[in-house]
Amino acid sequence: MALPFLRPGDAPAFKLLAALAAMFGLMAVLVHSILFMRFIQPLGMDAPPDRFSEARAVEHVRVLAHDISSRQEGSPGLREAARYIKAQLETFKEQAGPNITIEIEEPSVAGSFNMMFLGHSISLGYRNHTNVVMRISSADSQDSDPSVLINGHFDSPLGSPGAGDCGSCVASMLELARLLVNSGWVPPRPIIFLFNGAEELFMLGAHGFMTTSKWRDFIGAVINVEASGTGGPDLVCQSGPGSWPSRVYAESAVYPMAHSAAQDVFPVIPGDTDYRIFSQDYGNVPGLDIIFLLGGYFYHTSYDTVDRLLPGSIQARGENLFSLLKAFTNSSSLKTAYERESIAATAGKHEDDRAVFFDYLSWILIFYPRSVADLLHCVPIAIFLLMPLILSLSNSGSRSCFAISLDFMKGIILHAVGIILAVLCPVFFSILRLLFSSHAMNWFAHPFLAFAMFVPCSLLGLLIPRMIWRQFPLSQDNSVAKISKEVLADESRFWGAFGCYAILTLAYFCAGLSGGFLTFSLSASMLLAWISFCLVVKSSCCQSLRSTIIYVIPLLPCLTYAVYFGGLLIQFLIEKMGMMGSVPSPYGFFIPDIIVSAVIGVATGWCMGPLIPIYGCWLAKSSILKLLLHLTVIAMALSSQFFPYSKDAPKRVVLQNTYLTHGSNRVVEARYDFSVVDSNALPYLFKYAPEVARELDVGSDFSLEAADPSPRQTFMALFPVSFMFSGSLKFSARSDEIMKHYQHLPHLSASKPQAIGKESRRVYVELSLGSLEEVWVAVLNVTGPLSGWSFADQALPVPETADGGPPSYICRLSGSSSENWTFWLEASSLEDLRVDVAVLDQYMVGAAKKLKGLFPDWVDVTAYSSFMSSYTF
16 A cells, blocks of 8 residues: 555655665664674683683672672772782782782872862862772883873772772773783883772872872873773773874774764763873873773663673773783883973973874774864865865856855755754654653663654754755856756755865864864765766766765765764763753753754764755655654654663662751751652652652652752762752651661861951861761861861862852762861851761661662662751851
8 A cells, every 4th residue: 555645756765765774774783783892702711811801800890899799988898899909919919920020009098189070169088098009010120110000990889889880990900910910021111000999989099199109200191991881882082181192092902992072072971080180180191081881871870780791892991901001101102290391391382282083983093183183174165165166167167156156155054954953853853742741761771762753853854955945046047057957956055065064174173172073074975975976977967866876885984984973972872861960840851852862863964964965856855754754753652652761771869868967866857868860850750669659658649849849958968969960859757777776976076266366267176977887978068258278288169159058168078987087167257157067878777778679670779878967166
């Protein structure tokens, strides 16, 4: 039976659409196998000793993530993990030959400093955090030789076994250390392995190393390994200062996975890594930040287990790192801090040459320095500007250069409108769907739904301008030029699209960004495709299906890369949407769908945009547009049948068992505070978790308006992560059980204020953590006329203001010790200083554990106890 919207003569258009779907489908299959490391063969336990073995590394992960119960600060498992790592290193030291020197240290670091994190100012004080350090060098090396530092952290986030983040990093480093000893290769420069024990507490282990280690000034390069998931591409997300670290990577990586464009977007991602400490805040050390990108569903959850690790990922990482260490230690650019400063002083400035680099399907890495990019990325716009003159001269001057330029500008506008509509159409349909849906993010556990819903309507938007302006408004007189209107229109559309990408490439260049290779590759490929197309059309004297096929052949490598890059970006984004934070209703309900639909629209425009100038005449038919509209409506209707979450894509919930205390042994109030970090709010959660609702005495008519809100200040122990919460709610809880477990609660005490001027005074304060056993962090929030304190070299951070309240200064304190924290606060007037204290303890009473256990398996609950109190001095 014929489709109701199929018209006579439309069969070639549908065949072309089917052929394009098949072509991009095959590309997607290839890209999927690459992104999920299907092309890597992991080596087993029986691998030769001179080869990196993923199986051996995974055994280390199994010990760290499962045999050891937990690796959070304040828990006994963190100390046990440090002992395990050191024992492994001692074993490698015993195996080392006489031509290798190995030094092992286990320093306990302490310090205090200010920083900006997630856009908020904070002060950090820490003590007794453990690092494990191994320095391996040739027997005749000197302590002053420039060295290569490789860093990974062995602490894990709250409530997570941390197999991926970052047990996989530590395991890779342990297997790499064994390989260095057993391979017979003697490093020409020293290599330092830093296993730091406090990254999840805002990079304290790295800070402690860079401020106290005797080797800090001799570090010539750093490789920071991290995990934002459980595997996939081990992407170079940041590099520098200077371009030589990325050049070394380009020359040596076995499985290159790097995009300089990642450096453009990394600053807007809510998070940070130790790389910041080494390369920016403390040291200005050149290096690479290498991160597992996929498996983000399990990042910072209780599902981050060994069985979630993507096979092949650790193998690729290990082989890359071994090759990188060889290349870095042999590089003539490896300099100590003193040598770098001397070179910078001689040159008059620090080198900041951000090179352009990108891998092609993990097969090769294309690299060119900024100086080359400055020239190369200006070529497309130069060609575009010269083409009207060339075309006018090539036709014996019968064509007006001005008229050609005017038609090209019309082509730019036409193509730009199509790209904009390719983004706006999926956004419009995503909003429309949510107006009739009870929940957002249906695609979260089912990424294919996002493509099914948003790709057809994005293609629809791309074709709408071509459909409306089927007759291209020419400024040229075709009778004078003796060229048909169709040829002139195709020419203008093509060069308009080419000019659009050339302008974007120039915009990247002018903005000083590193992602210009994306649009430059489009421009270059389109030029080759256009030359091939014109040659075929000239030989056959008309445009045909054959010429259309010829046009796409030179574009295939570029289109495959577009699918690769776009697929990686979309998959990463979808996985991260579960933890990007919630925004207050009603707008917060729409934001994740809008973001995902817009990015898919951009990717569709990138993949199909180069084809539209030639393929548009075939595809811009009402029957095709109706088909795309039908597919969009059907996909969105079917999506309502899919639940957004699963055990493989859990919803994240924060459960804080809050105790408001007075003094060291009195609980004033106890309650449960809940929050979520995506757009489906708590009423939605309780609707689909009836056991939890019954336990909290939540009825079927429960809503945010009828519930008791939990202010953001309640989650002060998580500051500044608490700014990602909205719509938090509180419920009553019992306090008697906690007092049976703890004899003393956290509290502040102060000695008599000491006057230091007419109105200035200094208050000496002591913080006792009471009987608490598993303290993760204590947070102080000081408001009032604070003019100084003893933290961070007596430097105050930038004050924070929240909800119109007074300026406040926030300090996070961490590190287990039997001694109390002692510090002083200085006030500039006699006005009261208010100090709010929040102490996060990982122990939970039985009732709270029971409540956590009632949640279904599609929910991951980060649960802890928070003891809060306020003082006035």
